[in-house]
Amino acid sequence: MVNRPCGFFNESYAQEFIIVRTPTQWVFLIGALVFLFTMPLYVSGSILNIANYAGIVIIAVLGLHILMGYCGQMSIGQSAFMAVGAYTSAILVRELGISFWVALPFAALVTGIVGIIVGLPSLRVKGFYLMMSTLAAQIIIPWIFGHAWQEVTGGIMGIDVPSIKFFDIPLTSPASMFLLIWIIVVLGTYFSINLRRSHTGRAFIAIRDNDLAAELMGISLMRYKLLAFFICSLYAGVAGALWSEWTRFLTPEQFNISNSVLFLGMLIVGGLGSNAGVFMGCISLIILDELAKFIAPGLGNLLGMPPGTVAPAIAPFVFGIVILLFLIFEPRGMAHRWEQFKLSYRLNPFSY
């Protein structure tokens, strides 16, 4: 019962809704959260900074996961949506003197509305055609921030973003940013897990599996597809607002298509439709990237290459290879592999 080796049978509707089912899971959850939120006490600032980047990326990819993994709608514009959130938050804080704590939800809301507008073609087109329409947003949105209303957006030259204040204390250290970002990651994940089990989440999944059948069952495609875009963009808006405070300097080129592709790659490696997969994909690729940077100088010396020549090549090379290998050998991502591992552990020593 403790480790569910022989199954766990729900006896009421309330039990159906339980996320954490066994004492072991409780221990792991609490342990993980305690470990996470005490990390600033024993981890260096540079690692916290990487964790901050990972946290922001996870929030953005969680949004993409809701749109693509739950609802089956394609998007290659997540980085542009982040730009909307980042600029909205930065402009509110910088130009209007509004507190970041107010600017954050407002930025998320504005990004959500932009997401609805960009998502409108989803009512007519699907798959790669929809991806093309989000690609258009990916091109147009950063261009707008670079060229329109330049006295406020800073145009191509960019703008400084004042640091967040918590009761007049600036939160500029990696530790304070870490806590802020990862609280939002936890909340975002909790919302995403619950969304899947809600009426809305089930409607999303029905649309993903067969939109015609879903419509015949009375699910409004317009409402739910646009809602998926809204939620996806909401996450991107939050990620963007945090990004603006993490970088404290915004230029449109930060929100390029490479980042959107990277987010998509993380989702593929992690596994579409799985919350755990989002974490696995993002964290593993970021760790891999860091490892590549770490081993590059040594590898360069080993190969007798001039200093600085291996490091630039190895990280993109590793990223490309990993995506390729996952697409060939495990297209359902790391999360699927993890589920298989758990299943075999539960059934051991039996094969099924």
Next chain:
Amino acid sequence: MKSKIHIILACLMLMALLIPVIVGCTPAKESISAPTTTPEVKKPKEIVIYAIHDMSGPMSVSTMPTVAASEDLVKYLNSKGGIDGVPLRMEWHDTRGDKAVLITEYAKVREITPKPLTVGVYSSADALAARFVEDQIPCNTTSVSTSMVWPPSWIIGVSGTYPDLTCTFIDWLSAEWAKTNPDRKCRLAFFGPDIYVGHDCASPEVMEYIKTKPNIEVVATEYFDFRALDLSSDILRVMQSNPDYLYGFYFASSGAAFYKSLKASGFQGKVKVATVLWGMQSDIVNLVGKEALEGVVGPFHVPSFKPKGQKQDNEGMELISQLFDQNNHPETYRGGSYVSGMLYYYWVIGIIQKAVKDYGWDKLDSVAVYKTFINTRDLDLGGISRWGCTEGTRYNNKCFMMKYENGVTIPITGTLTSPDIRPAKFRTAEYNWKAAGWPEGYFK
């Protein structure tokens, strides 16, 4: 069960909110200086020069000769005893042209003990401007945009800002035009990439400055896509204004696209081209050939060396040429990027050396290096060029006008002092630093 999750999450959130007060908001500890009475000053085992450069991505063609040059320089200086017997070492970090990577790489560097004396950032240093101030680490940079050095911070540029350099060109052009065409105005078109450096060359302050030159008229200001491979239609558009000169930032692969498209659209030789800084560098020549750049002029602080086998203009350049040959670099690296990379780190090491001399080994830290940077008014760079900043500015105000001729960039003027084209808001004496989000009293 569900409510349990809420309670536990709430407790953890509360705990997490309190930790910043304990961890993140603790005031910085006062640094304790070592006792000065120690008779034997302990020198460090080595001096590490940290460099966070765009070693991959669109600017890498220009960066890699810089990397090679600085490694050669360090090797050479170490063979001569380093700085007062202390060897030097370069440590490279790649940004991939991505600001997020730049920030995470800088976060690693700032954690290193002992604290870095200075950090080199190839481009986009402005993304870290506030952090350099907070960490009190001077940043040296080579591609100096206005937003990097205004408001003045801990970022110091080896060259002038793009507006300063552009106006140096304007001064030269005005004088030259008056000699050759006294009867009519020079029709100047700004044509640059649609990125911050492109816009910086044609900033409002530059346009104001041009108005003071009665014989120069700006007939067009156009931008093109930095990543575009063909610019023929953009060139046709700008050429409709019938300019005498095209001026812009023709850099790396976009520079190659510009020169190729200029030739393809039949305008090569029909309009004079001027470019700031990197547009005459070896990386461009490798991509488009020498002929495409023949006659191009522009302001720059470093000339290039002459082709292999030819006698160099001075001893410094001769040495650089020898180092290049000794280290067996590809011939494609031979050119201005290698020389400018060499002089860039010669400048950084020169400043550290000066800081050692002025402050001593026991007081050598990042603040000492910063003070040395900002108080250096005229530093000789190997007899090839000079570096110096003025009171309140953080970048070089010296350069030459260069011309690309027979495969090399040669100075066509002596050392020039660039006009001060700072953004208008920083011309007022009482700029409100605090309101702009900068720590109070950081700039005095």
